[in-house]
Amino acid sequence: MTEAEIVAVLVHEGDVIREDAPLLEVETDKAQVEIPSPMAGRIEKIHVAPGQTVKVGAVLVTFADSGAGLGADARAEASTATRAGAPAAARPTGPAPVGARAAARPAAPAGPAPVAPAPAAAQGPVAATPATRRLARELGVELRAVRGSGPGGRILDADVRAARAGAATRGASRPTTAAASTSQPTAPAGPAKPLATIGLEPPPLPRFEQWGPVERVPLSHLRRTIAERMALSATLIPHVTHFDRADITDLDAIITRNLEAARAKGVTLTLTGFLLKATALALGRHPQFNASLDPAAGEMILKRYCHLGVAVATERGLIVPVIRDVAAKPMLELARELAALAQRVRDGKTTLDDLRGGTFTITNIGALGGTAAIPIINYPEVAILGVARARLEPVVRQGQIAPRLMLPLTLTFDHRVADGADGARFATEIVSLLEAPERLLSEW
Amino acid sequence: MVMGELVDEVDVAVLGGGPGGYAAAFRCAELGLEAVVVDADGRLGGACLFEGCIPSKALLHVAAVLGEAERAKEFGVDFGEPRISLDPLRKWKQERVVGKLARGLASVAKGKGVEVIGGRGVFEDSSTLRVEHEDAVRKVRFKHAVIATGSRPAGLPGLTLASDRVMDSTAALALPDVPERLLVIGGGYIGLELGTVYATLGSHVTLVEMTAGLLPGVDRDLVQPLQRRVEKLFAALHLQTRVTGLREVEASIEADLEGAGSQRFDRVLVAVGRRAESAGLGLEHTRVRLTERGGFVRVDDRCRTDDPHIFAVGDVTGEPMLAHRASRQGRVAAEILAGRPSAFDNVAIPAVVFTDPEIAWCGLSEAQAKAQGTAVKIAKFQWAASGRAATLGRSDGLTKLLADEATGRLLGVGIVGPGAGELIAEATLAVETAALAEDVATTIHAHPTLSETLMESAEQLLR
Numbered sequence: 046m047t048e049a050e051i052v053a054v055l056v057h058e059g060d061v062i063r064e065d066a067p068l069l070e071v072e073t074d075k076a077q078v079e080i081p082s083p084m085a086g087r088i089e090k091i092h093v094a095p096g097q098t099v100k101v102g103a104v105l106v107t108f109a110d111s112g113a114g115l116g117a118d119a120r121a122e123a124s125t126a127t128r129a130g131a132p133a134a135a136r137p138t139g140p141a142p143v144g145a146r147a148a149a150r151p152a153a154p155a156g157p158a159p160v161a162p163a164p165a166a167a168q169g170p171v172a173a174t175p176a177t178r179r180l181a182r183e184l185g186v187e188l189r190a191v192r193g194s195g196p197g198g199r200i201l202d203a204d205v206r207a208a209r210a211g212a213a214t215r216g217a218s219r220p221t222t223a224a225a226s227t228s229q230p231t232a233p234a235g236p237a238k239p240l241a242t243i244g245l246e247p248p249p250l251p252r253f254e255q256w257g258p259v260e261r262v263p264l265s266h267l268r269r270t271i272a273e274r275m276a277l278s279a280t281l282i283p284h285v286t287h288f289d290r291a292d293i294t295d296l297d298a299i300i301t302r303n304l305e306a307a308r309a310k311g312v313t314l315t316l317t318g319f320l321l322k323a324t325a326l327a328l329g330r331h332p333q334f335n336a337s338l339d340p341a342a343g344e345m346i347l348k349r350y351c352h353l354g355v356a357v358a359t360e361r362g363l364i365v366p367v368i369r370d371v372a373a374k375p376m377l378e379l380a381r382e383l384a385a386l387a388q389r390v391r392d393g394k395t396t397l398d399d400l401r402g403g404t405f406t407i408t409n410i411g412a413l414g415g416t417a418a419i420p421i422i423n424y425p426e427v428a429i430l431g432v433a434r435a436r437l438e439p440v441v442r443q444g445q446i447a448p449r450l451m452l453p454l455t456l457t458f459d460h461r462v463a464d465g466a467d468g469a470r471f472a473t474e475i476v477s478l479l480e481a482p483e484r485l486l487s488e489w
Numbered sequence: 490m491v492m493g494e495l496v497d498e499v500d501v502a503v504l505g506g507g508p509g510g511y512a513a514a515f516r517c518a519e520l521g522l523e524a525v526v527v528d529a530d531g532r533l534g535g536a537c538l539f540e541g542c543i544p545s546k547a548l549l550h551v552a553a554v555l556g557e558a559e560r561a562k563e564f565g566v567d568f569g570e571p572r573i574s575l576d577p578l579r580k581w582k583q584e585r586v587v588g589k590l591a592r593g594l595a596s597v598a599k600g601k602g603v604e605v606i607g608g609r610g611v612f613e614d615s616s617t618l619r620v621e622h623e624d625a626v627r628k629v630r631f632k633h634a635v636i637a638t639g640s641r642p643a644g645l646p647g648l649t650l651a652s653d654r655v656m657d658s659t660a661a662l663a664l665p666d667v668p669e670r671l672l673v674i675g676g677g678y679i680g681l682e683l684g685t686v687y688a689t690l691g692s693h694v695t696l697v698e699m700t701a702g703l704l705p706g707v708d709r710d711l712v713q714p715l716q717r718r719v720e721k722l723f724a725a726l727h728l729q730t731r732v733t734g735l736r737e738v739e740a741s742i743e744a745d746l747e748g749a750g751s752q753r754f755d756r757v758l759v760a761v762g763r764r765a766e767s768a769g770l771g772l773e774h775t776r777v778r779l780t781e782r783g784g785f786v787r788v789d790d791r792c793r794t795d796d797p798h799i800f801a802v803g804d805v806t807g808e809p810m811l812a813h814r815a816s817r818q819g820r821v822a823a824e825i826l827a828g829r830p831s832a833f834d835n836v837a838i839p840a841v842v843f844t845d846p847e848i849a850w851c852g853l854s855e856a857q858a859k860a861q862g863t864a865v866k867i868a869k870f871q872w873a874a875s876g877r878a879a880t881l882g883r884s885d886g887l888t889k890l891l892a893d894e895a896t897g898r899l900l901g902v903g904i905v906g907p908g909a910g911e912l913i914a915e916a917t918l919a920v921e922t923a924a925l926a927e928d929v930a931t932t933i934h935a936h937p938t939l940s941e942t943l944m945e946s947a948e949q950l951l952r
Binding site: 169170171172173174175178179182183196197198199246249252 | 616834
């Protein structure tokens, strides 16, 4: 994240506020969030106005008399969810791009920086020669996060390469004790090599005015982000979609039967909760769908954690809040978390932490009808599960036609990391889990 | 037969043929992109070559020769009174210096296959430039454009006077005559450089500066030796003084100087800065956006504007307005266009004031370090202790280094003294490559040279 748009200023100059009181509402490329005050004090000056886009590190508000009796600034932080008492202003690495945002920025997925930040040399220019800085750009390494091993903390080429390699292997290096993998990708032969890159430039638009009047409407921050991400994903990733259907008659009966009992515990059971659980369990056996591809390193990053994103349509556009460690959580807790998250989404109170770190996305368009949809992968993930509306259909069971509740599923995945057969096996695993719901409930 | 509109289709259209524009076009050509330069004067070189850096340095060289000859009396060498003939001087500057370099650039452009289109370029949209030249209109359709229109001299707000006697830097460089009494308005580098030229050629120069010191923003330690010299060279120096009125009176200009009364001058040089050349380019037909202050084209560190098809480099993008910054940005823009991982991420942009003594600096200044709370160690080396300075009869120089207190990394360098403009190159390399004071202190510097002052001051930082 490099910038955010100010949606509303919730305080006035001269106001005396307490620590953690809401200061501003901002819309980042991920969410609309409230920025709480990092300190108590009187607001001397507000430096921003609604509609303005500010860079990370920009001064938002100046306090006149804080607890320490000194003037202090509240700055835009990279993680607005951080509520550290002293706002350690995150420094942007030079001016953030103002134009051509769609231009591919190599290996810079949103989310936490891939390399542990080094506190040293946080100030002043980066201590590296121009040639080393060029190497860092080539490898997509954020130099401010690299600790230099040269004299005076100078960052050497070797440090940049090491940071690159570290970022690529971090996820994979930790051994796992979780579910045994049935379809582990084959081990690479020899050292990793970067994949060739592609660059596409849209051709200029015709002058539509020659055919009739037009109106130009600027995209909202969120719309632009969605546009860029989807274009990136659709351009970069060879998508394959696999169709399947799950018979959820039994699962539906279980949900209906337990609705009241769960409600008594303050939990609403929904199909989505079971979908999350089934997907997480299936991902444990098919880890290449819980992964990212690092083309620059020529490596697959298998994530030994399973945080599932759930695509949610809001008035302002699509957002994807994330439920963490789904595989490990009992059904009831999952349902409770899901309900709380849904409430935050409705209230527009999602935090950045709600929105990042996802490893796989589920999109349920069932509520809005349709028989199937082919979703686009949520980059840098490698697969996404689309769910349409379940319908009672005539199904042949043991020679008899029986009415069964059938749920259409579409699994879209990145053909670079998996083949059709892998996708079929993974989808079959999800279907069989949904069709044998006792396996999902065994833990509760 | 009716002449249709001529339409050229190119990969990259560069608007403006100055150091930023031609660097971008040449680099594009080297990287396999077809580039054209659209220039109002139909030539490469821009303000730098035709009305800035190059002609002023030619004239300052003449001033330096005159100064040296004058100083030679101290060593017992008397050349007598110099006789200055303006015609041969102008011809030398215009043909042997400017003309030669311009022909060189034209032949490089030809060699690289870069076409120069003469005419005023105006954006019709984000992929078309309309080029007007006299009666002809030509269109250039481009995949990308690079705005490199530079800057022009700023006028005196509220004091416009249409008179040949009131000159901007361009007019002063044409050297119309050597006026007996010259008023220079503005104590920045342009006023000081041209004031020096005219004073050495024989004018009585009065310099007026609005702020409390010459070269606002430049380290006072560096300005002080220059100020002492300028006070001797110029007839009068008025600091913290505004010009409140200018009138043409009896073949002269009467100027009202706040606190110094009304005085008459034969010519007036207005040198109060430069403005971005961002108006009248049709930018409203594109998505390019300007900064609120200064009307600069807004760019990021890849020289991209808010319009994905348009880049911008050089003075039109902001301070510091220096040809070498423009040139580096031009190369960055071209490299980004060719898909290379380039960035204008330079740490040190050297700045040189070609006065006598010269002042040059790069990187962090003492005032900036203080303002941003960076803990630095500072070394100052007085040239009185330099053997080379003594042999030149010039001990009024100073070399100043700033290093990070914790790591010893060089963060900024300032130099005042003859040759400072050349000496700053080593300092810029050191700052740009994150060298430590120890690196500079232990590198052998030739003796006896002024470059030793860098080594000596770096040694001070190790103590």
